[in-house]
Amino acid sequence: DTAVSQTPKYLVTQMGNDKSIKCEQNLGHDTMYWYKQDSKKFLKIMFSYNNKELIINETVPNRFSPKSPDKAHLNLHINSLELGDSAVYFCASSQTVNQPQHFGDGTRLSIL
C-alpha cells in the first residue's frame, strides 16, 4: 500500500491553464505538506496543514491554493500557470511537525 500518493505523476500543460494535483495519505497523520523542487533540485516548502487547518504558508503566489477536505487529503490547485511553475511538486505527511515526514513520489509539472 502506498503511504502518500499523488496524482497525476506527470502533468504537461499550456501556459495560462488551471490545474490541480491531488494528494492522499493513509498513515493517519495529522500534518500534510506541499513542497516544490526546482530544476536545480532545491526543495522548498510551500504549505503545511494540520488537521485541515493551514499552519504554514510560505511566500507563494496566490495563484496557488491548497485545499484540505479532510486530514487525509491535501490538494493543490494552480491558476494561470506560468513557465516558472515548471518543477516537481511533492506532497508529504507526518504525525506531528516533530516526527519524520513521509513523501509521495512527486508530480512533474511541465509548462509549454
Place this chain on the structure above:
Amino acid sequence: KQEVTQIPAALSVPEGENLVLNCSFTDSAIYNLQWFRQDPGKGLTSLLLIQSSQREQTSGRLNASLDKSSGRSTLYIAASQPGDSATYLCAVAGNTPLVFGKGTRLSVIA
C-alpha cells in the same frame, strides 16, 4: 533566516568505503534535524531524525550526529554499497518551516 549547507555537493567512492556527509545550519534554535535519501525520479525517504535534545541516531549502517551549538550534523555510512547511490538531503525543523540543504549526490562504484 535559517540556511542549510551540505558539503560536498557530490561524492564518488569505491564500494566498501566508510564515508561522511556533512550538513551545517546557521540558526541553532531547532526542533530536530532529519536526513533523507532521494533516488532519481522518486520522492524522499526519511533515514534518520535527531531531536534537538539528542546527540546521535543509528539505523543499520547509518549513524547521524548532531552538534546543535556548532550548527553541524554528519551522516556516517559504513561499508558503502552500490545501492547507497542516491542524493542525501539534510533538513532542519525549527521556528521556520522545514529548511532543506541542496543535497550531496553520492555514487558508490562497484
